[in-house]
Amino acid sequence: MRRTLASAAVLALGALALTACAPVEEASDPAAAPSVPADDLDPADCVTDEMLLEPGVLTVGTDSPAYDPWFVGNDPTNGEGYESAVAYEVADRLGFSEDQVTWVKVPFNTSYAPGAKEFDLDINQISITPKRAEVVDFSEGYYQAAQAVIALDGTAGAEATSLADLADLRLGAQTGTTSLTAIRDIIAPTEDPAVFEDTNAAKQALVNDQVDAILADLPTAFYISAVEIEDSVIVGQFQPETGDQEEFGMLFEKGSPLVPCVDAALLAMREDGTLEAIETEWLSDVVDVPELQ
Numbered sequence: 001m002r003r004t005l006a007s008a009a010v011l012a013l014g015a016l017a018l019t020a021c022a023p024v025e026e027a028s029d030p031a032a033a034p035s036v037p038a039d040d041l042d043p044a045d046c047v048t049d050e051m052l053l054e055p056g057v058l059t060v061g062t063d064s065p066a067y068d069p070w071f072v073g074n075d076p077t078n079g080e081g082y083e084s085a086v087a088y089e090v091a092d093r094l095g096f097s098e099d100q101v102t103w104v105k106v107p108f109n110t111s112y113a114p115g116a117k118e119f120d121l122d123i124n125q126i127s128i129t130p131k132r133a134e135v136v137d138f139s140e141g142y143y144q145a146a147q148a149v150i151a152l153d154g155t156a157g158a159e160a161t162s163l164a165d166l167a168d169l170r171l172g173a174q175t176g177t178t179s180l181t182a183i184r185d186i187i188a189p190t191e192d193p194a195v196f197e198d199t200n201a202a203k204q205a206l207v208n209d210q211v212d213a214i215l216a217d218l219p220t221a222f223y224i225s226a227v228e229i230e231d232s233v234i235v236g237q238f239q240p241e242t243g244d245q246e247e248f249g250m251l252f253e254k255g256s257p258l259v260p261c262v263d264a265a266l267l268a269m270r271e272d273g274t275l276e277a278i279e280t281e282w283l284s285d286v287v288d289v290p291e292l293q
Contacts, residue, residue, distance in 0.1 A: 043265040047094050058121075076103045077101075086269075108198075122251040137251070140263045145218065146237045146246065148218040160213070163187050170212045172194030202216075
């Protein structure tokens with residue numbers, strides 16, 4: 001009898017131990033990023049309120065002024081310009097109506113600083129770089145960018161035909177941009193480049209003969225030369241850093257669960273031709289610019 005009771009006790013303790021060691025199924029976290037690849041996600045069923053800064057609202061950041069051709073009339077809310085149109089299309093595919101999209105001002109230089117963000121995503125010609133990706137997250141690229149050199153017609157800057165020709169010139173770009181990095185790392189001029197708070201200041205310096213040339217992304221350079229600065233020309237274009245294709249990505253707070261949802265929307269836009277159509281509508285002039293080697 002004692003042996004029978006002892007055996008029963010051992011079996012009961014063993015069952016208890018197995019139960020205690022068994023994995024416990026945790027409740028799913030509604031604010032966690034989806035665990036499936038973006039190409040398997042339906043963007044319309046992806047976003048929950050727990051993922052958002054404000055429930056039911058997609059808060060989008062960009063700088064001010066918001067420049068053409070990325071935004072039109074310095075008004076990101078009108079859906080006009082490449083980045084405004086892309087942002088609203090992504091929002092629509094995530095299930096947000098136009099009146100559920102709120103825009104906030106985010107200075108370019110602070111957008112990729114570490115820490116908490118006052119937006120769900122930021123769209124502002126922000127190049128995806130490994131250094132920035134250490135402290136923020138990026139979506140897949142929504143535009144493949146190149147750097148362009150702008151100078152006044154008839155000046156030394158306009159006569160350059162190679163990157164080496166630019167090295168002895170006075171160059172400038174907006175602070176914190178890949179344009180400024182490209183000057184320092186790729187062109188490596190003999191004179192330190194001029195650093196400007198924004199593109200407007202850089203343009204004014206070119207007009208005032210404070211610099212021989214300024215750098216900007218290619219679509220912005222087209223708008224500057226065609227609309228904003230009379231007698232200015234695009235000297236040429238080139239790819240920065242290693243020559244890999246530079247891409248703009250939407251920027252998120254590090255660890256944001258929204259990233260796979262936005263990637264799913266961008267993937268669908270690319271596959272059905274919407275992204276290409278938006279680019280054709282707003283950036284169709286970006287063609288036939290000489291490559292600087």
